[in-house]
Amino acid sequence: MKLLVPALLILLLSISVFAAISEGIATSAKVPIRLGVSRVSNYEPRLHLSTLNQFVALQPTYSVPTLGVGRGGASNYHPRGSARVRSVASYGYPSAQVTLKTKDLPSSADVRGQFEVWLIDSETGYRLSLGTFTTQQGGVADFRYVADTYLNAYDGIEVTFEPLDDVDITPGPLILYGFIKPPE
Amino acid sequence: MYAVKLVVLSLLLLLIGSAFAQNFAEQGNGGYAGVNSRLVRADDPFSRYRYFGPDYQYPFAGYGSKGSSSKNFGEKGTTSSAFNLDTSSRTPQGRNPARISNVDPNFRGYSKVDTSVKLEPFTQQFFAGQLKYAQATARLVMKGAAYGQGTNEAIPSSEVSIQTKNLLPLGNDNIYEAWLVDEDTEYALAIGFLRSGIDLASSLRFSFSRSLAPFDAVMITVEPFPDTDPRPGETILYGSINPARNVLRTSPSSAPETLR
Numbered sequence: 001m002k003l004l005v006p007a008l009l010i011l012l013l014s015i016s017v018f019a020a021i022s023e024g025i026a027t028s029a030k031v032p033i034r035l036g037v038s039r040v041s042n043y044e045p046r047l048h049l050s051t052l053n054q055f056v057a058l059q060p061t062y063s064v065p066t067l068g069v070g071r072g073g074a075s076n077y078h079p080r081g082s083a084r085v086r087s088v089a090s091y092g093y094p095s096a097q098v099t100l101k102t103k104d105l106p107s108s109a110d111v112r113g114q115f116e117v118w119l120i121d122s123e124t125g126y127r128l129s130l131g132t133f134t135t136q137q138g139g140v141a142d143f144r145y146v147a148d149t150y151l152n153a154y155d156g157i158e159v160t161f162e163p164l165d166d167v168d169i170t171p172g173p174l175i176l177y178g179f180i181k182p183p184e
Numbered sequence: 185m186y187a188v189k190l191v192v193l194s195l196l197l198l199l200i201g202s203a204f205a206q207n208f209a210e211q212g213n214g215g216y217a218g219v220n221s222r223l224v225r226a227d228d229p230f231s232r233y234r235y236f237g238p239d240y241q242y243p244f245a246g247y248g249s250k251g252s253s254s255k256n257f258g259e260k261g262t263t264s265s266a267f268n269l270d271t272s273s274r275t276p277q278g279r280n281p282a283r284i285s286n287v288d289p290n291f292r293g294y295s296k297v298d299t300s301v302k303l304e305p306f307t308q309q310f311f312a313g314q315l316k317y318a319q320a321t322a323r324l325v326m327k328g329a330a331y332g333q334g335t336n337e338a339i340p341s342s343e344v345s346i347q348t349k350n351l352l353p354l355g356n357d358n359i360y361e362a363w364l365v366d367e368d369t370e371y372a373l374a375i376g377f378l379r380s381g382i383d384l385a386s387s388l389r390f391s392f393s394r395s396l397a398p399f400d401a402v403m404i405t406v407e408p409f410p411d412t413d414p415r416p417g418e419t420i421l422y423g424s425i426n427p428a429r430n431v432l433r434t435s436p437s438s439a440p441e442t443l444r
Contacts, residue, residue, distance in 0.1 A: 001187040002187070004187070093377065093379060094377060116394075121413075121414050123412075123413075124413055124414065124415055126413075126414045126415050128373065128374060128414060129373055129394065130392065130394075131392045131393040131394040132340060132393060132394050132395065133339065133393060134339065143393065144393075145392060145393075146391075146392075147375065147376045147390060147392070148376035148377050148379065148388065148390070149361075149374060149375075149376045149377055150410065152410070152412070153411070153412050153413065153414045154414070166395060166397070166398075167395075167397045167398055168369075168398060169366045169369055169371050169373070169398040169399075170369055170371075
């Protein structure tokens, strides 16, 4: 009876030791680590589109004249913008995001208009409308576009001026423009 | 003899412990916090039963609440003069045409499109010897397209949901793409690739900050994948957007015929 409890303990412990040293039972410590060319991966390079991920600085097509405040010099207002164009393939499906920020554009309430963002493919001349945005005082806008597509074909991004009640898809006057470098 | 004593003692300790546990468990329904209350709630989540007893019935009351908000379309509002209906819907009615609502889409400044489009195939397609009648339904929702007008949101936002059926599998080199078409200028706006589901069904859900006013049709094409040409390929399905009844634009003279 005195030996029963230690014997039971030893028996239970020996089961785990047996599992650790036996050949037939797989544990995580026994999986060999394969590196280099023998590494097993589920990555399929043929499904992977070339990734596009870059910042684009948007230049204005016009300049705001100096209003003559103080001693003059450079204009206080410089219309500008920046865009991040991202296009990747994930699990075989493409996904794309474009974020665009502007500053010192005219405010929508002043000019009674809104702005439209376009991606341009100069080879085919196709223009993809990403959407419209309005600005407030200071010309600040934060625009976002997300879609299940890829944007590798496009090499330019433009912001055009549109009327507020815009029922015409054709682009209006160009306000900001930038160029997207082709992905490697 | 020592082992027998040990067993008896351990059984005694076990009994005492279980008695304490039972005691704590029965005390545990007094409050909300604490381990015991959590255990009690996990054991019996229907606190109404515990609190009121098995014979309690919820009173049929509280259905006449007033005070509508812009998000609560089924409420009977105190300020509504257009529709002062005698009942309020307390459950979401979805697209039920008989639903009671105090929202009048025709009042000035409210601009909203909610329409469905049926897409018809261009050609008959056979798959495994069977005729597959490809079809799709698109739902287009647009709100906030009138800047600075009343209850509109300043930023227009539109959502397109497409469900397709019996579109043939394309393999690895092609993919279906959805488009919004402006027939006046023959411009097609790509809105994304369809994701295939089970049994030749696929879907797309796309939302963006843009008015849907220029567009007259929804189209699905076949594109090579990957594609260096962003223009639309061969058309598979096509459906015209019907004129929306409940659209009122603040300057109707500039709107197209389909949206007046």
